[in-house]
Amino acid sequence: MILTIVGISRGMLVDSQRRMRAVGADVLVRPPGSSVISLSSAPIPEKMIQFIERQPHVSMAVGAVNQPVGGVTVVTGIDVARFTQLSGGFRYLKGGPPRQPNDLLVDRYYAQQNKLSIGSTVSLMNRRWCVCGIFEEGKLARLVIPIQILQDLTSNPGKLSQIFVKVDNPANTDAVVDELKSQLKGYLIYSLEEFVSLISMDHVPGLAEFIGVIIGLSIVVGFLVVFLSMYTAVLERTREIGILKALGASPAFILDMLMRETFLLAICGSVVGIGFSFGTRWLIMTLVPGSLSQHIVPDWWPITGAIALAGALLGSAYPGWRAARQDPIEALSYE
Amino acid sequence: MSDPIIQVRGLRKVYRVGDVDVEALRGVNLTVERGELVCVVGPSGSGKSTLFHILGGLTSATSGEVIVDGRDLSKISDAERTEMRKRLVGFVFQKYNLLPTLSAADNIAIARHIAGRGLTEDPKFREVLQLLGIGHRLHHKPRALSGGEQQRVAIARAIVNHPAILLADEPTGNLDSKNSEAVLGVLRDLNERLGQTVLMITHDAHVASYGHRIVHMLDGRIVEAG
Numbered sequence: 001m002i003l004t005i006v007g008i009s010r011g012m013l014v015d016s017q018r019r020m021r022a023v024g025a026d027v028l029v030r031p032p033g034s035s036v037i038s039l040s041s042a043p044i045p046e047k048m049i050q051f052i053e054r055q056p057h058v059s060m061a062v063g064a065v066n067q068p069v070g071g072v073t074v075v076t077g078i079d080v081a082r083f084t085q086l087s088g089g090f091r092y093l094k095g096g097p098p099r100q101p102n103d104l105l106v107d108r109y110y111a112q113q114n115k116l117s118i119g120s121t122v123s124l125m126n127r128r129w130c131v132c133g134i135f136e137e138g139k140l141a142r143l144v145i146p147i148q149i150l151q152d153l154t155s156n157p158g159k160l161s162q163i164f165v166k167v168d169n170p171a172n173t174d175a176v177v178d179e180l181k182s183q184l185k186g187y188l189i190y191s192l193e194e195f196v197s198l199i200s201m202d203h204v205p206g207l208a209e210f211i212g213v214i215i216g217l218s219i220v221v222g223f224l225v226v227f228l229s230m231y232t233a234v235l236e237r238t239r240e241i242g243i244l245k246a247l248g249a250s251p252a253f254i255l256d257m258l259m260r261e262t263f264l265l266a267i268c269g270s271v272v273g274i275g276f277s278f279g280t281r282w283l284i285m286t287l288v289p290g291s292l293s294q295h296i297v298p299d300w301w302p303i304t305g306a307i308a309l310a311g312a313l314l315g316s317a318y319p320g321w322r323a324a325r326q327d328p329i330e331a332l333s334y335e
Numbered sequence: 336m337s338d339p340i341i342q343v344r345g346l347r348k349v350y351r352v353g354d355v356d357v358e359a360l361r362g363v364n365l366t367v368e369r370g371e372l373v374c375v376v377g378p379s380g381s382g383k384s385t386l387f388h389i390l391g392g393l394t395s396a397t398s399g400e401v402i403v404d405g406r407d408l409s410k411i412s413d414a415e416r417t418e419m420r421k422r423l424v425g426f427v428f429q430k431y432n433l434l435p436t437l438s439a440a441d442n443i444a445i446a447r448h449i450a451g452r453g454l455t456e457d458p459k460f461r462e463v464l465q466l467l468g469i470g471h472r473l474h475h476k477p478r479a480l481s482g483g484e485q486q487r488v489a490i491a492r493a494i495v496n497h498p499a500i501l502l503a504d505e506p507t508g509n510l511d512s513k514n515s516e517a518v519l520g521v522l523r524d525l526n527e528r529l530g531q532t533v534l535m536i537t538h539d540a541h542v543a544s545y546g547h548r549i550v551h552m553l554d555g556r557i558v559e560a561g
Contacts, residue, residue: 243432247446248421
């Protein structure tokens with residue numbers, strides 16, 4: 001459970017980083033007061049694109065609008081032609097760019113999850129859309145429509161959520177960032193690498209705490225499960241323990257035996273848990289690749305192993321101690 | 336003549352059941368010589384099993400003197416009683432009490448392991464296994480063995496550490512007549528060929544006839560020492 005939760009958290013963040021990098025911009029301009037991970041409004045005036053393009057070393061600037069449409073799914077509005085100039089464009093697996101007002105581009109994972117093909121219709125924002133192109137995942141967004149359509153639909157004509165800026169030479173990125181910061185007071189202006197580095201657990205408000213709570217709950221649940229399992233196992237083995245005591249096994253021998261078994265069970269449980277995390281990733285990639293992304297997190301394997309081991313050993317210590325002190329005659333008469 | 340292997344004098348055992356004291360043994364006196372095969376008979380509640388448990392170091396006496404192979408059991412601690420069970424006594428129970436997840440060989444080996452003798456097989460013990468007639472069944476789990484075979488494995492486990500006394504509590508109680516004869520034959524062979532001292536509890540007069548002498552118990556006392 002811990003490996004899957006951490007894997008999903010990391011997978012979602014890495015997926016966001018990868019899509020942002022693939023945009024091909026060098027600098028990002030975001031509205032004042034926006035958070036790193038999400039944009040749900042469009043307060044930047046569109047005229048700012050021309051302003052930015054007039055700055056030294058700026059090759060081009062492309063605006064985008066983001067609109068959440070349920071869960072973690074976001075529709076991005078962009079001028080597809082200019083985006084192609086900026087990033088090299090989408091790699092279409094089927095179909096091509098939007099030509100009609102109701103045309104919608106989707107990435108492969110979204111199409112796979114929702115069983116969409118060219119010509120399929122999708123209901124979003126109280127409107128029916130026609131899938132005109134399916135592109136390779138990993139660039140910008142999962143759902144893309146022309147920017148003007150999204151601006152109109154969200155009652156934000158002439159407004160943007162963010163602006164991607166291309167610099168003439170990557171070496172000039174810092175100079176452009178500094179220049180824009182001095183000109184656009186209050187706006188959040190990042191080099192792309194800086195922005196990508198901010199897409200992490202530590203920079204998403206509440207995420208680290210959320211993960212901490214989940215891990216804490218996992219430890220408590222794991223401890224109780226192991227404790228009750230061991231208690232039941234020891235009860236079931238009362239007669240067996242009586243036999244060993246009749247043969248001369250000391251309390252230390254019994255406790256040692258139970259602890260060794262617990263240790264082995266915890267190790268096996270950890271290995272099975274790692275296996276399950278591969279299983280949940282396969283399930284996510286098969287059933288909901290457009291909504292969730294899970295990474296395998298080997299750096300968490302020793303942590304979860306230690307949690308399992310500590311829970312198991314602590315959980316079995318009391319029933320093991322009781323079993324070790326059991327009266328052999330009572331134990332032998334146990335049915 | 337050597338000292339008796341078991342000497343019991345004025346043995347009393349009182350159990351506390353709820354708020355009531357139950358006197359299970361009321362001054363038992365018993366002497367068993369080395370190499371004897373003694374059968375203890377008596378009705379339920381006569382104190383046979385309690386005597387068996389005290390002689391085997393499974394519980395302590397309330398009062399009296401119990402000397403087994405020169406050691407006074409009334410003066411030893413729980414830890415010393417545990418130590419004594421490793422080598423001084425071997426148990427054979429009515430319900431066999433084999434560990435179900437281990438093979439017959441491992442059931443025997445674990446008794447050696449607990450006694451600190453390692454897991455390797457004692458070559459001389461192979462002869463004993465042949466005597467018991469289970470040499471070819473050692474790699475089977477208890478559930479694959481007949482009752483008679485399980486009891487013979489239990490006997491092998493009980494004597495693998497060469498105990499001074501073998502305590503058998505109704506060893507044929509769960510067996511049919513054919514298997515009972517086989518198990519009793521084994522116990523008698525062990526006694527006659529290896530000089531193993533055997534103390535056997537039974538209800539059955541025919542089983543008791545295998546002993547050199549019969550000790551009768553009633554209401555926590557020995558009423559006839561044979």
